[in-house]
Amino acid sequence: MKIPYFHYQDFWFINSALSAGTGFVLAIMASRFSPILDAVGISLESPIWTFTAIFFVLYQSTFFSYFWGKRRGAFEYSYFERNIEHTPETKKILEEAKQELKSGDHKSANSKLKNALLLAPENFVVHFKLAASFENLGQSEEAIKSYEQALANLPEKSEPLQKYIQNQIDRVETKGPTKKTAPPGLRFVIY
Structure with a gap:
């Protein structure tokens, strides 16, 4: 890509x-x-x-x-997260959900992401963020389904990005959901 x-x-x-x-x-x-x-x-x-x-x-x-290298998928995700087209309503909901995730209000963020999904059912970023919010709530099955939907809705086919998402699915299946999902990149990276 x-x-x-x-x-x-x-x-x-x-x-x-x-x-x-x-x-x-x-x-x-x-x-x-x-x-x-x-x-x-x-x-x-x-x-x-x-x-x-x-x-x-x-x-x-x-x-x-x-x-x-091996983190290329996380880099490609960061590109789509910053540059994918959103409707104004979806963009607003994603921003609100991001702030709520930062403040630790995972239930509210999850609810907002579900609303964003209703507005943009084929949006790869919404599915990925929803999967991460399900993980924060400890809901493995829902997280896996959302990661799989993100994988199915990639805007461009990319082997590193597909592998990155598949690694998230495999991690949740084998280790269970993490209460704090690892963001793409280093933990202190906010990009």
């Missing part, structure tokens, strides 16, 4: 900035413990920039797997 250049650029930039920010925050925290570390013989020379650089470099070593 061909993804426009701007998505690669945006994905890399946002996630690189987040990884550097994570390193920066951890460096601030580590510097608070510097006297303790010095007492046991561990020296942190300019830890802020060191931690920031380490996290940035670590992310650079993993982001290639999103573009060309």
Whole structure:
């Protein structure tokens, strides 16, 4: 599947900035413990920039797997999630459901996603998000059905994306639903 250049650029930039920010925050925290570390013989020379650089470099070593490796399906999902066409009503419901999922109100988010499904029954993103909300509620069978519907409604056939969704189905079938589904990409990635 061909993804426009701007998505690669945006994905890399946002996630690189987040990884550097994570390193920066951890460096601030580590510097608070510097006297303790010095007492046991561990020296942190300019830890802020060191931690920031380490996290940035670590992310650079993993982001290639999103573009060309085993995480390609998650990358393609992120493209569709941001760029698929929605009606204004569906878009509004998806935004509300996203906020409710962030705040932990999974029942309300699930209800809103079901309403979005009524408005857009063949929307791949709605099915995928609904499956994730069913997982948060501990409803395995419904999550699997929604993932299967997402798989059936892919806007473009893509082997990595199909494999990514199939992996979600297999995970739910073997391990059961997770209360907090793993988002595409690293856990701190908000893209």
